[in-house]
Amino acid sequence: MQVIESLKVKEKVYIEKLExxxxxxxxxxxxxxxxxxxxxxHYGSNESSFVVPGETDITTVPNGVAHFLEHKLFxxxxxxxxxxxxxxxGVEANAYTTNDHTAYLFECTDNFYEAMDELMDYVQHPYFTxxxxxxxxxxxxxxxxxxxxxxxxxxxLNAMQAMYHNNPVKIxxxxxxxxxxxxxxxxxxxxxxxxxxxxNMAMVLCGDFEPEAIIEEVKKRLINTKASGDIKRIYPDEPxxxxxxxxxxxxxxxxxxxxxxxxxxxxxxxxxxxxxxIDILLNIIIGRSSKLxxxxxxxxxxxxxxxxxxxxxxxxxxxxxxxQSPNPEKVYEKFKKEVANLKENGIPEEEFNRIKKMIYxxxxxxxxxxxxxxxxxxxxxFKGINSFDYLEDIEGITVEYSEQIxxxxxxxxxxxxxxxxx
Amino acid sequence: MTYKQEELKKGIKLHTINxxxxxxxxxxxxxxxxxxxxxxxxxxxxxxxxxxxxKTMPSQEDISKQMEEMYGASFDCGLxxxxxxxxxxxxxxxxxxxxxxxxxxxxxKTSLEKLLDIVFNPFIExxxxxxxxxxxxxxxIKQRIEGKIDNKAxxxxxxxxxxxxxxQPFGLYKLGYVExxxxxxxxxxxEYYKSLxxxxxxxxxxxxxxxxxxxxxxxxxxxIQKLQERTPQYVIPKELNxxxxxxxxxxxxxxDVTQGKLILGLDVCINEEDLRYDVxxxxxxxxxxxxxKMFQNVREKAHLAYxxxxxxxxxxxxxxxxxxxxxxxxxxxxxxxxxxIEDMKNGNFTEEDIANAKKGIIAxxxxxxxxxxTGITYYFGQELSESNISIEDYKKRIEKVNKENIIxxxxxxxVNTIYFLKD
Numbered sequence: 068m069q070v071i072e073s074l075k076v077k078e079k080v081y082i083e084k085l086e087x088x089x090x091x092x093x094x095x096x097x098x099x100x101x102x103x104x105x106x107x108x109h110y111g112s113n114e115s116s117f118v119v120p121g122e123t124d125i126t127t128v129p130n131g132v133a134h135f136l137e138h139k140l141f142x143x144x145x146x147x148x149x150x151x152x153x154x155x156x157g158v159e160a161n162a163y164t165t166n167d168h169t170a171y172l173f174e175c176t177d178n179f180y181e182a183m184d185e186l187m188d189y190v191q192h193p194y195f196t197x198x199x200x201x202x203x204x205x206x207x208x209x210x211x212x213x214x215x216x217x218x219x220x221x222x223x224l225n226a227m228q229a230m231y232h233n234n235p236v237k238i239x240x241x242x243x244x245x246x247x248x249x250x251x252x253x254x255x256x257x258x259x260x261x262x263x264x265x266x267n268m269a270m271v272l273c274g275d276f277e278p279e280a281i282i283e284e285v286k287k288r289l290i291n292t293k294a295s296g297d298i299k300r301i302y303p304d305e306p307x308x309x310x311x312x313x314x315x316x317x318x319x320x321x322x323x324x325x326x327x328x329x330x331x332x333x334x335x336x337x338x339x340x341x342x343x344x345i346d347i348l349l350n351i352i353i354g355r356s357s358k359l360x361x362x363x364x365x366x367x368x369x370x371x372x373x374x375x376x377x378x379x380x381x382x383x384x385x386x387x388x389x390x391q392s393p394n395p396e397k398v399y400e401k402f403k404k405e406v407a408n409l410k411e412n413g414i415p416e417e418e419f420n421r422i423k424k425m426i427y428x429x430x431x432x433x434x435x436x437x438x439x440x441x442x443x444x445x446x447x448x449f450k451g452i453n454s455f456d457y458l459e460d461i462e463g464i465t466v467e468y469s470e471q472i473x474x475x476x477x478x479x480x481x482x483x484x485x486x487x488x489x
Numbered sequence: 490m491t492y493k494q495e496e497l498k499k500g501i502k503l504h505t506i507n508x509x510x511x512x513x514x515x516x517x518x519x520x521x522x523x524x525x526x527x528x529x530x531x532x533x534x535x536x537x538x539x540x541x542x543x544k545t546m547p548s549q550e551d552i553s554k555q556m557e558e559m560y561g562a563s564f565d566c567g568l569x570x571x572x573x574x575x576x577x578x579x580x581x582x583x584x585x586x587x588x589x590x591x592x593x594x595x596x597x598k599t600s601l602e603k604l605l606d607i608v609f610n611p612f613i614e615x616x617x618x619x620x621x622x623x624x625x626x627x628x629x630i631k632q633r634i635e636g637k638i639d640n641k642a643x644x645x646x647x648x649x650x651x652x653x654x655x656x657q658p659f660g661l662y663k664l665g666y667v668e669x670x671x672x673x674x675x676x677x678x679x680e681y682y683k684s685l686x687x688x689x690x691x692x693x694x695x696x697x698x699x700x701x702x703x704x705x706x707x708x709x710x711x712x713i714q715k716l717q718e719r720t721p722q723y724v725i726p727k728e729l730n731x732x733x734x735x736x737x738x739x740x741x742x743x744x745d746v747t748q749g750k751l752i753l754g755l756d757v758c759i760n761e762e763d764l765r766y767d768v769x770x771x772x773x774x775x776x777x778x779x780x781x782k783m784f785q786n787v788r789e790k791a792h793l794a795y796x797x798x799x800x801x802x803x804x805x806x807x808x809x810x811x812x813x814x815x816x817x818x819x820x821x822x823x824x825x826x827x828x829x830i831e832d833m834k835n836g837n838f839t840e841e842d843i844a845n846a847k848k849g850i851i852a853x854x855x856x857x858x859x860x861x862x863t864g865i866t867y868y869f870g871q872e873l874s875e876s877n878i879s880i881e882d883y884k885k886r887i888e889k890v891n892k893e894n895i896i897x898x899x900x901x902x903x904v905n906t907i908y909f910l911k912d
Contacts, residue, residue: 154778319745436859
């Protein structure tokens with residue numbers, strides 16, 4: 068078993084790749100009552116076209132299959148639903164689907180092994196029938212409609228439409244009423260067989276565990292499956308350019324919501340270094356202590372710190388600045404101006420170091436809760452990152468490197484403004 | 490983990506939670522005052538204006554820079570309605586010294602001083618809050634009040650509560666009212682602040698790796714020294730004396746929504762505090778988990794909803810049922826929900842349902858000490874309701890509840906208001 072220790076946050080991760088290809092990561096947390104287990108597959112809404120290992124033809128499925136599968140896996144052949152079984156054990160069970168992975172999880176204090184039995188059983192035993200697939204369409208239909216009423220979700224998804232021509236990040240993770248109507252049990256089985264092979268999956272356990280012992284417990288519960296070959300994932304070509312620099316939707320909201328998006332290209336190595344630098348840059352430009360934030364706040368153009376994030380998977384990357392404002396155009400204009408100003412005059416050293424300290428603290432804080440830790444390790448793993456790397460790499464991020472990233476990423480012709488208003 | 494409390498002065502308490510489970514120290518100051526129409530808006534502006542600066546950090550920018558310098562200390566404030574009280578909450582979270590790249594910093598002491606400075610030593614000009622700040626924060630609060638329509642599910646719940654508690658403190662919106670903002674200026678707000686700070690209940694919570702000096706550091710802090718003893722004015726949420734209303738109130742309103750949001754506000758007409766454990770189990774079976782009647786029958790069997798749940802508000806003895814449904818399915822969903830409430834009365838639930846509910850609730854209680862903010866919230870809840878129940882006792886009381894107890898509760902549950910938000 069490989070052991071990686073972070074002296075900064077004083078935690079260790081034990082990593083083992085099993086014979087069947089499954090990667091298991093264990094982060095022991097002594098003294099915690101809470102135990103958390105999460106099992107994920109590197110399969111999300113990004114994957115609609117692929118070549119099944121051993122086949123030559125491309126398979127294309129309707130949008131929303133990964134999420135539909137997430138709902139359906141809980142159903143068991145004996146008529147029970149694993150979510151009910153887990154809940155009955157007093158554990159908090161859930162599942163979620165993102166653009167690049169799907170995960171099944173539970174958190175508990177007691178009955179850990181019983182819950183582990185159930186989780187590992189249902190993820191390895193799909194049971195789809197025409198009837199249970201049809202039934203789910205009603206529930207997911209209500210989920211889709213619920214998201215239609217979230218202005219935050221609309222402004223985000225519209226930003227994706229403005230930035231991307233073909234990339235699947237622009238489609239809704241849950242699909243649409245129309246696409247899910249085309250899903251049937253055969254499609255679900257095919258996607259399951261392809262993406263739920265252990266070699267495409269990873270598991271994280273966080274809590275008061277003894278790594279050697281817990282890995283044996285995992286092995287005991289695995290059914291006999293051979294590692295499959297690589298899944299060829301087919302993604303549409305995506306030009307570097309944006310689609311349109313403005314997008315607007317009408318919804319009943321008190322104040323316009325905005326998202327400024329900056330489309331980036333995917334860099335294969337040291338993604339986390341770039342991530343850190345962009346986090347620092349966003350904070351220098353429009354963070355709580357920035358000149359721009361102060362100016363916008365005093366003019367009543369913004370009244371809370373915008374949300375600043377850098378999102379990326381293996382097939383897309385972008386920075387997002389989101390919030391509410393009576394005048395999103397003004398926020399956008401001033402943001403661009405501040406970017407130009409920083410490019411011209413450089414990043415002040417003092418400010419840079421202060422923000423760096425803040426970002427360092429924010430990484431340390433991620434290690435308080437077993438759920439946050441496990442989810443972070445899983446999400447980062449599918450991006451090819453070990454979460455500890457953020458703590459290690461931040462020291463080496465320099466003003467010069469950040470200025471380079473500023474020039475490479477924060478380009479006027481890669482920016483868009485998405486607005487939702489009355 | 491050890492929890493201790495001591496009275497610093499009459500009406501001002503220090504609570505310490507000594508725990509080595511976290512990378513951070515979390516400090517909270519809670520200002521508790523009785524909720525009323527006259528002051529609700531002022532309190533909201535107070536909580537916003539204090540973020541604008543203190544005597545030692547005179548601007549928002551100074552505060553932000555200070556926090557960033559402290560490895561991203563998170564300073565945060567919130568405003569809550571807890572029973573018939575309004576609670577102004579101020580938090581600071583910093584990295585524990587053990588995880589700082591440089592040694593020799595006493596981050597806990599520094600963060601404590603900074604937080605107390607922000608809350609008790611605000612930036613003042615000519616015996617008033619700076620009028621420019623006040624005008625900006627009034628506008629800010631106005632935006633936030635108007636912003637309540639943005640989250641439709643939350644809005645429907647707020648409207649249902651408002652209708653159930655018309656002309657009563659709990660029906661007030663926690664951020665107050667736009668029309669009450671006009672009368673507020675820097676001078677009268679500062680006068681109000683002084684009276685608030687000298688009459689409210691104050692609780693200071695410190696959670697993290699603590700040493701024995703902490704109480705004396707707090708006690709000797711000059712901002713704490715300045716505070717007077719007080720008999721705090723707040724409402725202890727004990728006696729509720731609820732009676733069932735004669736006829737249910739049915740309200741339907743329109744907004745630009747795709748999905749209808751259906752809320753049922755229920756009264757639980759019990760007056761003994763100890764019965765609240767029974768209600769917790771009742772709620773869990775009705776709509777508190779994935780095994781509940783709501784989730785199973787409304788979502789899984791009838792496929793009418795994605796969200797189908799219920800919540801117990803123990804300070805007011807209400808249960809709120811919450812559903813997102815297709816607008817045309819209103820009648821169908823409503824009668825199905827009412828059937829679930831009826832089924833509870835008729836004892837149509839099993840011993841297994843009870844055992845499952847207990848396991849779920851106990852698991853939640855067991856994790857209280859594993860989450861720093863949850864720990865603080867738990868002990869504050871105890872403080873406010875003047876109860877002193879250890880986590881062990883709490884579990885025992887949950888274990889004791891039986892089927893008859895739950896049916897007894899079910900018979901005391903009445904629909905008060907049905908609220909529907911549609912297009």
